[in-house]
Amino acid sequence: MESGLASASPPAGRPRRKGERTAERILDTAESLFAAHGYSGTTLRDVAEGVGVRIPSLYNHFPSKEALYAAVLERGIGPVLSALLEYVDSRAQGRPDTARLLDRIMQLLARRPDIARLVQHETLTGGERLSPMLRDWFLPIFSRARDSIEAHPGVDQWDPEQIPLLVLALYHVVLGHFTIAPVWRDLEGDDLLSTDGLARQTRFLGELVTTLLPEHSPRTTSQE
Amino acid sequence: MESGLASASPPAGRPRRKGERTAERILDTAESLFAAHGYSGTTLRDVAEGVGVRIPSLYNHFPSKEALYAAVLERGIGPVLSALLEYVDSRAQGRPDTARLLDRIMQLLARRPDIARLVQHETLTGGERLSPMLRDWFLPIFSRARDSIEAHPGVDQWDPEQIPLLVLALYHVVLGHFTIAPVWRDLEGDDLLSTDGLARQTRFLGELVTTLLPEHSPRTTSQE
Amino acid sequence: MESGLASASPPAGRPRRKGERTAERILDTAESLFAAHGYSGTTLRDVAEGVGVRIPSLYNHFPSKEALYAAVLERGIGPVLSALLEYVDSRAQGRPDTARLLDRIMQLLARRPDIARLVQHETLTGGERLSPMLRDWFLPIFSRARDSIEAHPGVDQWDPEQIPLLVLALYHVVLGHFTIAPVWRDLEGDDLLSTDGLARQTRFLGELVTTLLPEHSPRTTSQE
Amino acid sequence: MESGLASASPPAGRPRRKGERTAERILDTAESLFAAHGYSGTTLRDVAEGVGVRIPSLYNHFPSKEALYAAVLERGIGPVLSALLEYVDSRAQGRPDTARLLDRIMQLLARRPDIARLVQHETLTGGERLSPMLRDWFLPIFSRARDSIEAHPGVDQWDPEQIPLLVLALYHVVLGHFTIAPVWRDLEGDDLLSTDGLARQTRFLGELVTTLLPEHSPRTTSQE
DNA sequence: GATGAATGAGGATTCATTCAT
DNA sequence: AATGAATGAATCCTCATTCAT
Numbered sequence: 001m002e003s004g005l006a007s008a009s010p011p012a013g014r015p016r017r018k019g020e021r022t023a024e025r026i027l028d029t030a031e032s033l034f035a036a037h038g039y040s041g042t043t044l045r046d047v048a049e050g051v052g053v054r055i056p057s058l059y060n061h062f063p064s065k066e067a068l069y070a071a072v073l074e075r076g077i078g079p080v081l082s083a084l085l086e087y088v089d090s091r092a093q094g095r096p097d098t099a100r101l102l103d104r105i106m107q108l109l110a111r112r113p114d115i116a117r118l119v120q121h122e123t124l125t126g127g128e129r130l131s132p133m134l135r136d137w138f139l140p141i142f143s144r145a146r147d148s149i150e151a152h153p154g155v156d157q158w159d160p161e162q163i164p165l166l167v168l169a170l171y172h173v174v175l176g177h178f179t180i181a182p183v184w185r186d187l188e189g190d191d192l193l194s195t196d197g198l199a200r201q202t203r204f205l206g207e208l209v210t211t212l213l214p215e216h217s218p219r220t221t222s223q224e
Numbered sequence: 225m226e227s228g229l230a231s232a233s234p235p236a237g238r239p240r241r242k243g244e245r246t247a248e249r250i251l252d253t254a255e256s257l258f259a260a261h262g263y264s265g266t267t268l269r270d271v272a273e274g275v276g277v278r279i280p281s282l283y284n285h286f287p288s289k290e291a292l293y294a295a296v297l298e299r300g301i302g303p304v305l306s307a308l309l310e311y312v313d314s315r316a317q318g319r320p321d322t323a324r325l326l327d328r329i330m331q332l333l334a335r336r337p338d339i340a341r342l343v344q345h346e347t348l349t350g351g352e353r354l355s356p357m358l359r360d361w362f363l364p365i366f367s368r369a370r371d372s373i374e375a376h377p378g379v380d381q382w383d384p385e386q387i388p389l390l391v392l393a394l395y396h397v398v399l400g401h402f403t404i405a406p407v408w409r410d411l412e413g414d415d416l417l418s419t420d421g422l423a424r425q426t427r428f429l430g431e432l433v434t435t436l437l438p439e440h441s442p443r444t445t446s447q448e
Numbered sequence: 449m450e451s452g453l454a455s456a457s458p459p460a461g462r463p464r465r466k467g468e469r470t471a472e473r474i475l476d477t478a479e480s481l482f483a484a485h486g487y488s489g490t491t492l493r494d495v496a497e498g499v500g501v502r503i504p505s506l507y508n509h510f511p512s513k514e515a516l517y518a519a520v521l522e523r524g525i526g527p528v529l530s531a532l533l534e535y536v537d538s539r540a541q542g543r544p545d546t547a548r549l550l551d552r553i554m555q556l557l558a559r560r561p562d563i564a565r566l567v568q569h570e571t572l573t574g575g576e577r578l579s580p581m582l583r584d585w586f587l588p589i590f591s592r593a594r595d596s597i598e599a600h601p602g603v604d605q606w607d608p609e610q611i612p613l614l615v616l617a618l619y620h621v622v623l624g625h626f627t628i629a630p631v632w633r634d635l636e637g638d639d640l641l642s643t644d645g646l647a648r649q650t651r652f653l654g655e656l657v658t659t660l661l662p663e664h665s666p667r668t669t670s671q672e
Numbered sequence: 673m674e675s676g677l678a679s680a681s682p683p684a685g686r687p688r689r690k691g692e693r694t695a696e697r698i699l700d701t702a703e704s705l706f707a708a709h710g711y712s713g714t715t716l717r718d719v720a721e722g723v724g725v726r727i728p729s730l731y732n733h734f735p736s737k738e739a740l741y742a743a744v745l746e747r748g749i750g751p752v753l754s755a756l757l758e759y760v761d762s763r764a765q766g767r768p769d770t771a772r773l774l775d776r777i778m779q780l781l782a783r784r785p786d787i788a789r790l791v792q793h794e795t796l797t798g799g800e801r802l803s804p805m806l807r808d809w810f811l812p813i814f815s816r817a818r819d820s821i822e823a824h825p826g827v828d829q830w831d832p833e834q835i836p837l838l839v840l841a842l843y844h845v846v847l848g849h850f851t852i853a854p855v856w857r858d859l860e861g862d863d864l865l866s867t868d869g870l871a872r873q874t875r876f877l878g879e880l881v882t883t884l885l886p887e888h889s890p891r892t893t894s895q896e
Numbered sequence: 897g898a899t900g901a902a903t904g905a906g907g908a909t910t911c912a913t914t915c916a917t
Numbered sequence: 918a919a920t921g922a923a924t925g926a927a928t929c930c931t932c933a934t935t936c937a938t
Contacts, residue, residue, distance in 0.1 A: 022901075037349055041264040044929065056931080057902050065929065117348060124344055125261055126406035138411055158431075165428040168408070172400030173393045180392060182350035187362055188388070204389040207382075211436055246918080268912065280914080281919050289912065470922075485797055489712040492908065504910080505923050513908065565796060572792055573709055574854035587859055606879075613849075613876040616856070620848030621841045628840060630798035635810055636836070652837040655830075659884055694897080716933065728935080729898050737933065 023061040025051050031072045035114035038121045039069055073122070073131050076115040080108045081137045088144045098148055098170075098213060102205040105174055110198045116178030142167060154213040166212065173208070177201050247285040249275050255296045259338035262345045263293055297346070297355050300339040304332045305361045312368045322372055322394075323433040329398055330426045337417050340402030366391060378437035390436065397432070401425050471509040473499050479520045483562035486569045487517055521570070521579050524563040528556045529585040536592045546596055546618075546661060550653040553622055558646045564626030590615060602661040614660065621656070625649050695733040697723050703744045707786035710793045711741055745794070745803050748787040752780045753809045760816045770820055770842075771881040777846055778874045785865050788850030814839060826885035838884065845880070849873050 029050035033042040044065055048055045062068040087104050109116045122134050145167050149155060158166060181192040191197050253274035257266040268289055272279045286292040311328050333340045346358050369391050373379060382390060405416040415421050477498035481490040492513055496503045510516040535552050557564045570582050593615050597603060606614060629640040639645050701722035705714040716737055720727045734740040759776050781788050794806050817839050821827060830838060853864040863869050 038262050038265065038345075041262065041349065043927080045927085053901095054903050055929085056904085059930070060901055120344070120348055120403075123404055123407055124341060124348065125265065126410070135411070138407070142411070157435075161424060162428050162431070164412070164414075165425055168400065168404060169397045169428070169432065172396040172404070176392065176396030176400060179344075180347055180396070183347055183362070184392070186350075187359070187366070190388075200385060201389060204386050204393070207386070208393065208436075211381075212432070267910080269910085278920050279912085280921085283913075284918055486710050486713065486793075489710065489797065491906085493906085501922095502924050503908085504925085507909070508922055568792070568796055568851075571852055571855055572789060572796065573713065574858070583859070586855070590859070605883075609872060610876045610879070612860070612862075613873055616848065616852060617845045617876070617880065620844040620852070624840065624844030624848060627792075628795055628844070631795055631810070632840070634798075635807070635814070638836075648833060649837060652834050652841070655834070656841065656884070659829075660880070715931080717931085726899050727933085728900085731934075732897055 022051070022053065022057075026053075026058060026061055026068070027072055027075055030068050031076055031112075031114045031118070034069060034072055034121070035117040038125070039065075044068075070131060070133070073118060073133060076112060076118055077134065077137065080105075080112075080115055081141060083108055084141060085144070088141075088148065098152060099206040099209045101145070101148065102170065102174065102209060103202055106198060106202045106205065109174070109178060110193070113178045113181070113193055116175045120175055120179050142171075145170075149213065152213045153215045170205075170209075173205065246275070246277070246281075250277075250282060250285055250292070251296055251299055254292050255300055255336075255338045255342070258293060258296055258345070259341040262349070268292075294355060294357075297342060297357060300336060300342055301358065301361070304336070304339055305365060307332055309364060309368070312365075312372070322369075322376055322437060323430045325369070325372060326394065326398060326429040326433060327426055330422065330429065333398070333402060334417070334422045337402045337405070340399045344399055344403050366395075369394070373437065376437045377439045394429075394432075397429065470499070470501065470505075474501075474506060474509055474516070475520055475523055478516050479524055479560075479562045479566070482517060482520055482569070483565040486573070487513075518579060518581070521566060521581060524560060524566055525582065525585065528553075528560075528563055529589060531556055532589060533592070536589075536596065546600060547654040547657045549593070549596065550618065550622060550657060551650055554646060554650045554653065557622070557626060558641070561626045561629070561641050564623045568623055568627050590619075593618070597661065600661045601663045618653075618656075622653065694723070694725070694729075698725075698730060698733055698740070699744055699747055702740050703748055703784075703786045703790070706741060706744055706793070707789040710797070716740075742803060742805075745790060745805060748784060748790055749806065749809070752777075752784070752787055753813060755780055757812060757816070760813075760820070770817075770824055770885060771878045773817070773820060774842065774846060774877040774881060775874055778870065778877065781846070781850060782865070782870045785850045785853065788847045792847055792851050814843075817842070821885065824885045825887045842877075842880075845877065 026047065030042070030047050033046050033050065036042075044055050044058055047068070048058055051058075058068065062071060084101075084105060087101065119134070122131060146163060149167060150163055155163070177192055181197075185191050192201065250271065254266070254271050257270050257274065260266075261270075268279050268282055271292070272282055275282075282292065286295060308329060312325065343358070346355060370387060373391060374387055379387070401416055405421075409415050416425065474495065478490070478495050481494050481498065484490075485494075492503050492506055495516070496506055499506075506516065510519060532549075532553060536549065567582070570579060594611060597615060598611055603611070625640055629645075633639050640649065698719065702714070702719050705718050705722065708714075709718075716727050716730055719740070720730055723730075730740065734743060756777060760773065791806070794803060818835060821839060822835055827835070849864055853869075857863050864873065
């Protein structure tokens with residue numbers, strides 16, 4: 001709330017007041033902890049220790065744990081989703097380019113991998129804690145993604161009632177990459193979140209879309 | 225709540241002693257709650273209330289919350305994964321059939337949708353709480369799935385280094401279906417876990433595999 | 449709540465279970481503390497220490513501080529007020545005997561002087577915390593006391609619109625005696641709550657009524 | 673809330689510096705809150721919010737909560753009691769006039785109804801927090817009121833040992849009127865602190881004294 | 897004079913666990 | 918096998934207070 005739409009990377013230009021810096025550090029720590037342990041697995045003690053501050057100080061910046069959580073979500077998810085919406089809308093006139101959309105999403109999430117895990121937690125605990133914000137964002141995103149895919153040339157091969165499943169599948173593949181990264185590293189020694197790992201996954205997503213929704217036209221490689 | 229089907233599978237054959245029945249009811253309730261809220265989001269009070277018993281009684285059946293959680297995982301994930309391994313092994317001689325494998329997984333998970341969500345929680349909180357059991361199971365499953373896919377006729381079109389990503393992608397799509405079901409119902413009014421929803425998803429997975437790994441040969445339909 | 453209408457003096461006959469004894473001891477301690485320091489001036493730590501128990505144990509008997517307070521009020525005030533109502537009703541047929549009523553009230557309050565102070569706290573913090581119970585009891589008591597006084601022979605000398613003030617005045621005099629006792633002892637060295645002090649006050653109340661509401665008939669001395 | 677009249681008496685003559693005005697506003701708000709909820713039921717946050725200032729600002733005017741409370745008491749009770757003492761002393765030569773004394777007290781308290789409730793809180797929590805000031809004032813007031821009554825013509829009908837009780841009774845009736853006003857309004861819809869309510873009570877007190885201490889002489893009306 | 901930030905102490909409450917019954 | 922009672926540890930949060938600005 002108080003932290004509003006504070007952008008992810010330090011705006012650099014504007015001089016920070018001390019409290020602002022603290023609030024941001026709280027958000028950073030909390031984001032990481034919430035992503036790792038979920039809401040109830042994260043204690044304010046952990047957050048405070050991570051920030052290097054006493055617990056009551058947290059309350060000078062956020063009125064409650066719930067509010068802190070909401071602020072983390074807002075700061076983290078808000079920009080991603082709005083960038084997404086913006087992108088989708090800006091491409092609405094031209095031909096939809098799903099691969100490019102996924103590129104874009106991967107770019108955004110790669111910068112803050114915690115976000116993906118936060119969303120996963122939200123999704124998992126579902127109807128109970130699902131923040132109204134997420135609820136508000138999910139719908140337009142999904143419906144636009146669906147529109148995008150439905151307008152795709154190669155969509156004909158899909159049963160219309162499978163389109164939502166296709167959208168969901170892409171959603172799961174994108175987010176799951178970040179979710180499973182720590183475990184995967186543990187099991188296979190391979191870091192999915194490394195620059196290389198992310199590049200591979202981005203390329204993979206591109207081919208996935210190309211394969212699932214062939215355009216019958218010269219492949220649209222990303223040349224942005 | 226979501227686990228309305230939790231008590232669905234009483235093995236029926238074996239006669240139960242009373243205590244055993246209680247233990248199982250505890251497991252059922254706990255499974256549903258752990259699936260919905262994760263480990264730290266679930267309290268023994270919730271479990272006890274769900275079972276209709278006082279908290280200390282839980283300790284007559286499980287020595288601790290951790291142990292209860294482990295038991296839930298074991299009872300839930302163990303059979304699924306071992307059935308899976310068994311299936312995979314039994315097909316090892318013949319030609320691998322990825323679509324069929326996914327069918328099978330869907331069948332198993334559909335019967336206990338909580339399991340998928342439990343695994344997701346485990347995956348999310350990752351390296352910290354990831355039960356050794358999961359760790360032990362993940363590897364063989366993944367490696368076999370990988371073998372299966374690598375032996376697939378249509379695999380040539382994929383860069384070898386993308387095979388793991390493909391395996392993971394299928395993993396995410398399968399599990400994600402169960403994860404997102406409650407939220408999806410909330411947003412779209414459509415129950416992904418209904419008989420119809422599961423059938424659609426199973427069919428979708430089949431086509432997914434067919435598309436991603438075209439066999440260039442007529443046999444595509446499951447005729448088990 | 450849980451402690452229901454547990455009567456003030458130990459019922460003696462019925463064997464007590466251990467928890468019941470604890471609950472009662474909690475109520476005793478809490479009553480004394482709430483009377484002395486009010487609701488917010490009393491901490492559960494004080495209560496627990498007074499009882500000789502750790503704080504969380506209080507929650508085995510009362511679900512919250514508020515509930516404990518309510519139970520204290522109920523146990524303390526309930527019997528007094530209901531005895532009062534009973535008495536008033538039983539005398540409804542005969543000639544009202546205000547002096548006797550006050551005798552009765554003094555008797556009841558003398559046995560548990562904390563009650564009077566509890567009621568004073570409630571009255572003081574008034575509309576904010578005034579328990580619904582008190583609200584429910586005040587009205588009938590006041591209206592009956594008013595009826596009683598209005599039916600009094602000697603009431604003619606009072607302007608009808610002063611009757612409520614007269615009722616209130618008696619209320620204040622009765623309760624104030626208990627309220628000011630500690631201070632008075634401090635200032636004057638005289639214990640208003642001693643047997644003698646209470647007897648003097650009871651006699652004083654009798655004469656007060658006799659003087660304020662002369663019956664024009666041989667004085668009705670209490671011979672109960 | 674109840675202290676709507678709190679800011680009623682700005683001494684007017686003396687020009688205020690700004691800081692002084694803030695200090696006074698703090699006192700006003702604190703008086704009202706302390707009167708309504710007592711010392712521990714009132715937080716500095718409440719006070720600050722009531723004043724429209726941040727908490728630390730309070731410390732620019734009062735060194736602590738205790739000091740603020742003391743200042744409230746001093747400002748509130750001091751003038752009332754000293755006006756009272758003054759009045760009592762000025763009449764010392766002439767014949768004591770108890771009804772007039774009560775009139776005077778009512779006048780003083782009516783202007784600041786919070787004061788009466790503050791004193792009640794002090795009295796209730798008694799020996800523990802009873803401010804030395806109160807202790808210092810109680811004695812002379814009571815002793816003078818006692819002198820006044822003892823010198824009263826009609827006092828003969830009272831047992832000498834009942835005189836203190838009579839003094840206390842009048843004390844309770846006077847203060848209780850202010851104490852119970854909010855509750856009474858709630859229960860009966862009648863505002864005891866309205867101009868009319870106060871006038872009625874003043875008249876009532878007069879008749880009370882007349883009745884309890886009949887003068888057997890014509891002078892009863894106040895002709896100040 | 898005002899305030900944002902920080903904090904030690906403490907507030908009510910919950911939680912997992914134990915134990916006697 | 919079940920449970921009422923008890924509790925150490927921890928949870929979120931509030932409070933009065935301080936201090937630098």
